[in-house]
Amino acid sequence: MAASRSGGAVGPAKKLKIKPLKIKPKLPANFVEETWSKLQKAIQAVFSEENVAYSFEDLYRAAEDLCLHKKAEFVYENLVHECESQVTTVLGKLTQQKQSTTFLSELEKEWQTHCNQLLTIRSIFLYLDRTFVLQNSQLKSIFDMGLQLFRKQIESSPATERTLSSGLVEMVTQERMGDQSVDRKVLKSLVKMLLLLGLYSNHFEDEFLQETQRFYQKEGVDMMKELNVLDYLVHCEKRLTEEEENCKEYLDSFTFSPLMKIVEDCLITKHLHEILDKGFTLCMDQLKIADLRRLYTLCDRVGSLDLVKESLCNYVKQRAGEYVTDDKNNSQMVQNLINLKANIDKALQECFDNKESFHGSLKEAFEYSINLRQNRPAELVAKYIDSKLRSGNKGGGDEELENTLDEVLVIFRYISGKDVFEAFYKKDLAKRLLLGKSSSIDAEKSTIGKFKTECGSQFTNKLEGMFKDIDISRDIMTGFKNSAQVQSKLKHGLELYVNVLTTGYWPTYPPVEANLPSELRDYQDIFKKYYLSKHSGRRLVWQNSLGLCVVKCKFNKGTKELVVSLFQTVVLMLYNDEDKLTYDDIEKATGIEAKELKRTLQSLSLGKVRVLLKEPKTKEVNRADTFTFHKDFKAPLYRLRINNIQMKESQEENQNTTERVFQDRQYQVDAAIVRIMKSRKTLSHTLLISELYSQLRFPMKPSDLKKRIESLIDREYLERDDENAQIYNYLA
């Protein structure tokens, strides 16, 4: 402030003026050349990995200066030139390398160095990179330019190129063959190089995939020969995970799906039929959960689950078919089928993802195989249940029985001839109920309940009626015993129990005549009178064939109680009056039909408990034989059961049952036809047939149905339409 005041006093302020330079400042004469040569030296030094004589700041400024003085283009061109000559020499040197492994590792090394060098150079020319290059869209950035030069150089020599990609492919192959020495780092970095240079898909990928295919095709064939199927699958699984990992580690993600497809194709799809043929049955038989699971997963991968399904169904058809058609092992059939089903279920749950589509086909397969034989399976299932419900069946409590029944029910569902089953079941149930052989009435009723939910009440109402009869009979017998009037008439100290059956509910028993001893006849008469007095309008027919008696026999060595059939009783009672009887005597006295009598005598004289002695001692009963009461019979037990000879009988019985079922079927078909026609009045043949199939619950051939229709036409229930023979009219 003070100065200015004094200055002001001195004179007017001096104006500061800037004058233009007289001489325009000039760059040093050879500025461009010098600067460039400085930079060039630096570039060469970088490329040859020597010390750079100038500081990087100097160099950066030099490059910047050149650019600022509009020499950018010149710099860029020269830079390209420098790089090109560098790349050419480096790669030129490499091409001399013949051995591919060394070549690859050298190349990798060069590549790494090249990248590093490019980075350094880019740093020096960063200003150029960010200004001039950026503004000229057709120019590549310095780094990319360096890469492109590298690429051009590789591409320019097909030999190098080939050595490169085939070398790489070979490395992969070697690794696949288990060579541990393969340098993964080199592999990885070279593949990355190819990707960066844009050479990957053109030059490497195809060859790689081709080689992969070649390799796995061969391996697939070889391994299938060498390994057993299960090990082969393990191998496949291992290969797939390996390839997956490798691919992730060093290949481009685009290669992933074609690569996996090739491996899957060559290893699995091509051999799938053979694998399934050889391995599936084996796995299922031994229920190899892990192997099946693996098989399923692999097939799922290649989208061939249908083939697995098919194999599974074939397996079921084969095994179940064997069980069903094996005539020698009838007794084992049901158990075998149950086990098979359990195995299949387990496999389905644990190996096959409980796949929905499998269920339907399995059901078909089971149905197909079980119905390979008509009727017999139905009969055997009924027999199997009988064996479980019969008293004396060892094995578990109620719960186990319940489980077993549920298992059988599954098999039952597959049977198409449910009426055959019903007939046999009814027959066995009748025996269990009437001979008191059922292990538990609760179990019986729960079984019936199961059938009811399965097939409806129509199926079970007769069976339920049987239980009702048994209950009613118990009440009747209580009344009979308590009736004073009746008891006064009974003199023989015999205890009588009668099951009164409703005709129609029960299987029909062939009437077998026999002359009953008077005391038995008396009892029958008394009971009959009692019953009819309680129930008017009825008729009572005695069924002797299923009677059971407890008989007290006095032998010299002590008294025994024998549990015998009515016929056996009738024969034994003859010996109250005689010691020795001829066959003819017995036949005349008892009036039992010859076949039945022979069977009875055989059981008494040739069975385990021989209370009659036969003369002569042959194995057959003949008309000329005589039978003597065995006075000195002895046995350790007091109570003895003499079984009737059953074998032949039961075969005959089965025959009858089956025949009756067929008879019934005809009636049912007739009834169904009439029912349908009555409601429809007119119907074409095909429609009628399809209606019938939906109503009938047993298999029937179309030709048989046609016969029934013919017969109904004959009986004038139906007529053919005058104009169209394919159409039926109902005749009221």
Place this chain on the structure above:
Amino acid sequence: MMMDTTTTARTTEAEAAAPPRAFKVKVKHWRTLASWSWNAGDDVCGICRNPFDGCSPEAKYPGDDSPVVWGTCRHAFHLQCITQWLSSQTEQRCPICRQNWEFKSAMETDE
């Protein structure tokens, strides 16, 4: 075999001794069966034409659920069938003989 020879020996011995004596074979317990059906022959019901042993169209099950009844005229029908018939008629007559319909009592049918 052993058993066989001894028993034969005994038998011949017994025969030799030979004072014939009655053996006691006595039935202690007898379990048997009988099946009942309507005492109307193998005939069919005159109304529904179903067998008496089968059931009337009204009933579900044969037997106790589908009883058979007789009129004083000795004609038999399913109970359900005749009841339906009678309720549809003004006059209570047997559909077969046109006599006045009356249910025969239990005592009478017994014979």
